[in-house]
Amino acid sequence: MTREGLLTSAPEPPFTAWCVHCGRRTAAPVEVGVMERGSSAPLIQYACPEDAVRYGAGPSPADVIR
Numbered sequence: 875m876t877r878e879g880l881l882t883s884a885p886e887p888p889f890t891a892w893c894v895h896c897g898r899r900t901a902a903p904v905e906v907g908v909m910e911r912g913s914s915a916p917l918i919q920y921a922c923p924e925d926a927v928r929y930g931a932g933p934s935p936a937d938v939i940r
């Protein structure tokens with residue numbers, strides 16, 4: 875492995891989202907629901923890993939393998 879290879883494969887900035895339960899920002903958001911907003915795009919709701927358990931988070935539609 876070369877030095878350049880390491881530099882070019884640097885990870886992207888982590889995706890963060892605010893937890894809908896406690897309001898804290900988490901770097902490991904779990905999708906717990908989708909809020910339909912009529913004519914505009916649906917708003918995806920996230921929770922932190924700890925609170926995601928309260929929502930009984932399981933596989934989201936995006937995770938389902940067909």
Ligand SMILES: [Zn+2]
Nearest residue numbers: 893896922925
């Ligand atoms: Zn939370």
